[in-house]
Amino acid sequence: MSEIDLSKYQNISNTWDEMYISNDNLREQYHKIITYLQKESANDLNKKEELAKRLFMSQGITFTVYDSGEGIEKIFPFDIIPRVITSPEWSFIEKGIKQRLKALNLFLKDVYSTQFIIKDKVIPASLIYSCPHFLREMYNLNVPHDIYIHIAGIDLIRDYDGTFYVLEDNLRTPSGVSYMLENREITKRLFPDLIPQCKVRSVTEYPNILYKNLLALSPRAVSNPTIVLLSPGMYNSAYYEHTTLARLMGVELVEGRDLVISDQKVFMKTTTGLQQVDVIYRRVDDDFLDPLVFNPQSVLGVAGLMSAYRKGNVAIINAVGNGVADDKAVYKYVPEMIRYYLNEEPLLKNVPTYSLGNADEKEYVFENINKMVIKKTNGSGGYGMLMGHAADQREIDDYKIEVLKDPRNFIAQPTISLSTAPCYMDGVLQPRRVDLRPFALCGPDGISIVPGGLTRVALKEGSLVVNSSQGGGSKDTWVLSS
Amino acid sequence: MLSRVASSLYWLSRYVERSDGILRMLKINYASSQDTIHEFTWDPVIRISSGGKEEEISSMKNDSRKVVEYLLFNRDNPNSIINIITLARENARSVQEHIATDLWQCLNEYYHTVKDPKLLWYVQKDDPITALDILIKQVMLYYGTADSTMERGEIRSFMSIGKYLERSIQSIDILDIKFISVSDNPDLLTDTSYWKHLLLSLGGYELYLKSYRGGFSDENVLELIMLNQDFPRSAKYGVHNIQRYFERLKSEKNIEHYKSLSFNIGKLHSYITYSSVYTIKEEGLHNYLVKIRNGLYGIGNLLQEYYF
Numbered sequence: 001m002s003e004i005d006l007s008k009y010q011n012i013s014n015t016w017d018e019m020y021i022s023n024d025n026l027r028e029q030y031h032k033i034i035t036y037l038q039k040e041s042a043n044d045l046n047k048k049e050e051l052a053k054r055l056f057m058s059q060g061i062t063f064t065v066y067d068s069g070e071g072i073e074k075i076f077p078f079d080i081i082p083r084v085i086t087s088p089e090w091s092f093i094e095k096g097i098k099q100r101l102k103a104l105n106l107f108l109k110d111v112y113s114t115q116f117i118i119k120d121k122v123i124p125a126s127l128i129y130s131c132p133h134f135l136r137e138m139y140n141l142n143v144p145h146d147i148y149i150h151i152a153g154i155d156l157i158r159d160y161d162g163t164f165y166v167l168e169d170n171l172r173t174p175s176g177v178s179y180m181l182e183n184r185e186i187t188k189r190l191f192p193d194l195i196p197q198c199k200v201r202s203v204t205e206y207p208n209i210l211y212k213n214l215l216a217l218s219p220r221a222v223s224n225p226t227i228v229l230l231s232p233g234m235y236n237s238a239y240y241e242h243t244t245l246a247r248l249m250g251v252e253l254v255e256g257r258d259l260v261i262s263d264q265k266v267f268m269k270t271t272t273g274l275q276q277v278d279v280i281y282r283r284v285d286d287d288f289l290d291p292l293v294f295n296p297q298s299v300l301g302v303a304g305l306m307s308a309y310r311k312g313n314v315a316i317i318n319a320v321g322n323g324v325a326d327d328k329a330v331y332k333y334v335p336e337m338i339r340y341y342l343n344e345e346p347l348l349k350n351v352p353t354y355s356l357g358n359a360d361e362k363e364y365v366f367e368n369i370n371k372m373v374i375k376k377t378n379g380s381g382g383y384g385m386l387m388g389h390a391a392d393q394r395e396i397d398d399y400k401i402e403v404l405k406d407p408r409n410f411i412a413q414p415t416i417s418l419s420t421a422p423c424y425m426d427g428v429l430q431p432r433r434v435d436l437r438p439f440a441l442c443g444p445d446g447i448s449i450v451p452g453g454l455t456r457v458a459l460k461e462g463s464l465v466v467n468s469s470q471g472g473g474s475k476d477t478w479v480l481s482s
Numbered sequence: 483m484l485s486r487v488a489s490s491l492y493w494l495s496r497y498v499e500r501s502d503g504i505l506r507m508l509k510i511n512y513a514s515s516q517d518t519i520h521e522f523t524w525d526p527v528i529r530i531s532s533g534g535k536e537e538e539i540s541s542m543k544n545d546s547r548k549v550v551e552y553l554l555f556n557r558d559n560p561n562s563i564i565n566i567i568t569l570a571r572e573n574a575r576s577v578q579e580h581i582a583t584d585l586w587q588c589l590n591e592y593y594h595t596v597k598d599p600k601l602l603w604y605v606q607k608d609d610p611i612t613a614l615d616i617l618i619k620q621v622m623l624y625y626g627t628a629d630s631t632m633e634r635g636e637i638r639s640f641m642s643i644g645k646y647l648e649r650s651i652q653s654i655d656i657l658d659i660k661f662i663s664v665s666d667n668p669d670l671l672t673d674t675s676y677w678k679h680l681l682l683s684l685g686g687y688e689l690y691l692k693s694y695r696g697g698f699s700d701e702n703v704l705e706l707i708m709l710n711q712d713f714p715r716s717a718k719y720g721v722h723n724i725q726r727y728f729e730r731l732k733s734e735k736n737i738e739h740y741k742s743l744s745f746n747i748g749k750l751h752s753y754i755t756y757s758s759v760y761t762i763k764e765e766g767l768h769n770y771l772v773k774i775r776n777g778l779y780g781i782g783n784l785l786q787e788y789y790f
Contacts, residue, residue, distance in 0.1 A: 058587055060590040258484050258485070273736055
């Protein structure tokens with residue numbers, strides 16, 4: 001059996017590699033892993049890969065694709081080599097995210113009440129009011145403890161020199177945390193003893209912290225408030241995550257049809273009659289929450305929910321209307337928000353962003369379109385993007401036509417190369433692009449971030465898109481203790 | 483507990499139990515089809531355990547492998563094992579956080595086992611009993627896991643009610659069809675292997691031998707399957723357990739509904755308790771079975787109305 005051959009690992013030029021400083025100059029945080037791997041043959045690693053697949057399959061950590069009549073079970077691709085983050089790197093990330101979330105939360109409070117930030121002309125009013133996720137229904141609605149963002153997934157990437165940038169703030173219903181938890185469980189099975197040897201910090205506290213926060217948000221002062229997780233149902237691609245979280249927290253998983261509103265209070269239908277609900281951790285988008293207020297076609301939500309919310313009879317997590325803060329055109333102003341609300345310099349950098357709604361910036365972007373990534377401000381999942389360096393002239397022309405229809409809905413960013421991390425593929429380690437999504441939880445006691453997150457990886461060679469819908473996979477993410 | 487959750491638990495349990503009944507019956511009938519000088523007729527088995535169309539049934543004639551394949555894997559047969567287990571798993575998936583992780587994984591494995599191409603190969607080319615045994619083992623694993631991991635509360639009650647309701651209905655259906663064949667063809671009355679297979683497919687053969695000496699008689703078979711207190715697949719045992727698990731759902735919050743359903747279950751239980759082979763024969767077996775079947779369906783409908 002041949003051993004793992006590291007000499008074949010080729011760093012990509014002008015790219016930060018998480019494992020190598022340069023070819024055959026290993027970063028210290030990877031020493032123990034590589035030593036461990038070198039004791040294994042390619043055959044052993046193939047077996048580990050198989051085991052990982054089998055574990056995902058037998059635990060039902062799958063999503064179903066229903067395009068060929070019969071549903072096909074798929075697993076979210078998993079790469080067995082963990083991604084490692086050092087203790088100093090983590091404490092920087094942690095501070096940066098806390099600062100950012102504090103400002104974003106103040107922004108939501110402000111934009112839905114006093115609107116000082118608009119009056120002081122830090123952010124143009126037109127930008128806010130043209131955002132489809134800015135909900136007038138939230139105006140002057142008091143949310144418990146003034147917390148809007150209870151759960152956030154902040155997407156971080158690293159440029160060629162290793163600097164962390166925030167690529168996106170996900171402040172509505174960020175998903176992926178179950179993979180953070182499951183990937184760790186799988187790694188424990190794949191590499192016995194390696195996690196304690198490397199002093200990897202645990203991520204298991206996540207559901208406990210979340211539960212504690214949900215409990216503290218109950219509007220009703222009762223000793224045992226009813227907390228539910230509202231899911232769109234089992235055909236949702238994140239359903240596995242919903243059941244996992246409900247199970248780990250011991251809360252009821254409900255669907256819209258399980259809830260009714262009576263006297264501006266929320267109840268769930270149980271075998272022994274109606275039971276009042278105090279806290280809803282919803283995984284249903286704003287648009288579908290209440291057919292009386294938002295999309296009238298929706299059957300995923302509950303008619304009258306917003307009236308109960310406005311009345312203060314139920315807490316909704318995350319708050320409704322957060323989309324105005326993670327809109328990609330508003331993203332550009334987050335550093336300004338941090339300065340405005342906190343009087344601090346932002347720790348985590350923003351990727352330079354051009355609003356195509358602004359004529360000068362649009363012109364600049366169109367002139368330099370080969371170096372740009374153009375995105376829809378409310379797009380997600382890696383859809384509807386133009387990667388300027390990879391597109392041909394026709395794609396570019398077509399996209400320009402789209403942009404000109406409504407420039408406000410588009411932003412452009414210079415192509416950032418994204419750092420690479422080693423992946424086990426075809427019997428060798430190969431560099432692939434990664435990002436990092438840590439999950440932050442905000443409660444009345446402050447913001448906590450479990451040390452870890454979801455590392456998404458673009459499994460296709462040369463690809464810069466890590467979204468699972470575009471051929472991305474994930475890795476276990478290790479934060480080392482100091 | 484959420485009404486939707488109770489409903490899913492109940493159905494999950496009914497489907498697994500149904501798959502168990504079908505698998506056992508298939509195994510015994512397949513074995514006996516290999517052990518006969520006459521042409522083996524699959525007709526009653528197909529009628530009991532599938533919702534298939536007449537022409538489909540007759541097209542299989544008496545090709546044992548084809549029948550087994552149809553009852554296990556055919557997507558158009560609503561009661562094929564693959565369809566039932568898909569439904570059981572969908573129900574389980576929608577209540578994943580209420581059942582033990584072990585139980586969910588168990589059911590998930592069962593599902594993936596049914597879908598394993600190897601199994602189809604056993605049925606088409608190799609020994610079909612191997613495939614049936616593999617699946618029967620999955621059901622046994624399920625029951626063992628359920629017994630040792632599930633909490634003993636409301637969840638368990640709804641699952642048990644589903645299980646015993648399904649089981650009682652199955653026993654009654656089998657009995658009914660088998661006795662109809664006897665009235666069509668009285669020669670079967672004295673056919674030892676006929677009764678033996680009936681008892682084997684219900685798992686009551688050994689108990690029968692212990693309880694009744696001196697060969698098979700239709701009256702004894704009837705008594706065992708309907709009225710025996712200790713036989714886990716008898717109608718009496720089933721209804722007794724439905725009653726036992728339903729009593730645990732008593733709550734002051736919905737006492738009116740509880741009382742109404744409790745009344746119906748009690749009535750059915752008494753009806754079975756105070757029958758004997760003699761009264762059954764007097765009433766007419768078919769009429770008797772229809773009455774009990776309707777009683778069981780009635781319980782299912784009231785559960786739906788009051789609890790789900």
